[in-house]
Structures are given as structure tokens and as C-alpha cells.
Amino acid sequence: MTSTSMDRQLTEAQKSFMNLLATSALPVMAAPMFLVSGPDLVIACARAGIIGAYPAANARNIEALEEWMAHTSQEVQNIGPHAAWALNMIVHSSYDRFAAEIALVEKYQPKVVSTALGSPKRVLETVHGYGGVVMADITTPTLARKAADAGADVLVLVTNGAGGHTGHYHPFALLAEVRRFWKGPIGLAGAITTGTDVRAAQLLGADFVLAGTRFIATNESLAAPAYRELLITSKIEDLVQTKAVSGVLANWLKPTLDQAGFTAEQLKEEKKIDFSGDIASAPKAWKSVWSAGHGVGGIDRISQVEDVVQELRAGYAAALIKEQTDLAQLLPLYAAKNHPQ
Ligand SMILES: Cc1cc2nc3c(=O)[nH]c(=O)nc-3n(C[C@H](O)[C@H](O)[C@H](O)COP(=O)(O)O)c2cc1C
Secondary structure, eight states: OOOOHHHHTOOHHHHHHHHHHHTSSSSEEEOOOTTTOOHHHHHHHHHHTSEEEEEGGGSSSHHHHHHHHHHHHHHHHHHOTTOOEEEEEEOOTTOTTHHHHHHHHHHHOOSEEEEESSOTHHHHHHHHHTTOEEEEEESSHHHHHHHHHHTOSEEEEEOTTOSEEOOSSOHHHHHHHHHHHOOSOEEEESSOOSHHHHHHHHHHTOSEEEESGGGTTBTTSOOOHHHHHHHHHOOGGGEEEESTTTSSOEEEEHHHHHHTTOOTTGGGSOOOOOOOSOGGGOSSBTTTBOBOOGGGGGOOSOBOHHHHHHHHHHHHHHHHHHHHHHHHHHHHHHTSSSOOO
């Protein structure tokens, strides 16, 4: 189990995040996904008792984003005082909607703001100004230190096997290294598919998890019907990891790479990173080439968000019960000072 906020000397923002987790149905967040997560998914998450996030960039322009944020904050507020939602922002210097988006953050005050592809510094003052929590995605210990130094409240460790812009490192190793210098809340992301995965992440030292791929094949996601269907038939070996599509290492579903005409040679190329202009209508990346994480093999049907959360919760409870049985058997064997002969 995770240690208490007091043992860990958490900041006020970190404590407020841990309280949000404690009042969630499960220590799980629905991760933000480009062109996949929108208000319906995030509101459904809040109704099911977990925090969901959408990328600000998913709204086709700033006016549409304002409508999304006004609607989301109203609906989430109607659910009750513990309900929360998160906005994910691109903080890369080439992303030219940043100033307009941060103004909307100040206006609609999502309890959590997560940052991707750059330093969380750019959002800290605004989000802390209204008592919100800043969460930063990191893929390496170096980036974790930078995010911690910049003042992020929560770190999200994106590990190898994650859908979308994936990580390079094994979750065991990355968590262990980051835990050596970071006492604050940690979310683990990458191939989290079952309730047992959620519990396993906690045993490794995470406070919660983020699941992305698990929520694509839901009725509330923005994914095209063919994308959801493809997830049901896809397995881990149907994924290709490459930088060629968006310039950042990501896992892509092979049939969609083939359909978009990517050759084996092109998949070895690195595309330049550029988030300027209208990224939502970028021709190939994301729109017609679809991403999933290594957990894709665990998706067997299209569900309601509520059903996914209930399934994860039942699996998590079953993992806890199994742990109790295991403990009764294992503690006498292994917690004794000397090995019993
Ligand atoms: C289709 C897709 C799009 C994604 N887009 C974003 C994004 O826009 N911003 C972001 O921070 N993370 C994005 N991610 C990464 C997720 O937030 C999360 O880290 C990842 O889905 C976790 O791994 P999993 O899919 O194996 O659960 C995306 C993931 C997927 C599958």
C-alpha cells in the first residue's frame, strides 16, 4: 500500500491530488489521447468515479475548446464536489495555441492540468493560482528531475509499451529510479489493462495508474468505429514502434501503417517534430494511422466507460483478496528472519 501523505511530506497541491485519488472509485485515470478523448469520455469517467483527461488540441479551434471546457466543467460540477477532470496541454514551443489555451484554463479551472512534450513550468503559475494540480508526463529519470525542479506536483511515468507517444524504459526500472529522488505522487502509464495491473503498479511504488488504450474502444470515445473494431482483433504483435509517423517514438497498429502506404524504409525515418498550425488535421499521423499500447490484446469488446471502470474495480478487488490469501501463505515462509528448514 502507498504511504500516507504525512509520512511523505507532500505539498498542499500533492495532498489535494492524493485526496482526489482517495475519493475516486479506483486509483485510475483515463489518459488523454489525441483525437480519441473528448468531453463525452471525460464526463463519463467523472460519472463512473474516476478522473479522465482530454488533450486541449482535440478541439478543432479555440472557440470549440471553450465550448468543450464550459460543458465539461459544468457537467463535472453537477456530479458532486469530489468529481474532477483533467486537461492535457502541449507545452512544446512550436505549439501556437498555448497562450489562448492557458487563458481558458484560468477561466474554467480544471482541477488537474497535465502537460506533454515540454516543461510544465509554463502552466504552473496559472494552475497553482486557483489551487489546481499540475501533472507532468516523463519518459526518463532526467525528464523526471527536470519536471520536479520545474515544480510539477505529480509525475506520470510513461513506460515502454504505452500507446501514443510511448516510453523507452521498463516500468519496474523507471519507477525504482524515479522513486529514489521523488516522494510525490506517481502515476504509471503503459499497458495497464486489468485491475491486477493497477494493484501491481502500486506494489511497485506508484500511487495510481493512467490507462489510455483501455478506453479507446468505448462508446464515449471519439475513435472511429473501425478503430474500435480493430482494437478488438489486434494483439501485441500487430504493433510497430517508430518515430516515422509523428517524429516521436510511438506504437502504431500495423494494418493502418500499411493502409497509409508506409514502406519498411520509411518506418526507419525520423520526422521533424512540429505542433504549429492545425495539428488536428495533420494528414497521416493519428487521423488515419491509429495507435495503441501493448495492452491491446486485453481488449475484447466495445464497452461503456462505466463498464470498463466496473471491470477494473472488480479486478482490483479480486487482486486484493488474492493478495490477502497469498500473504497468509507467504508471510510465514518469507517474513521469518531465517529460512525455515
Ligand atoms: C491514441 C493515443 C493518443 C494519445 N495522445 C496523447 C496526447 O495527445 N497527449 C498525451 O499526453 N498523451 C497521449 N497519449 C498517451 C496517453 O496519455 C497514455 O500515456 C498512454 O495511452 C498510456 O498507455 P496505454 O495506452 O498502454 O494505456 C496517447 C495515447 C494513445 C493510445
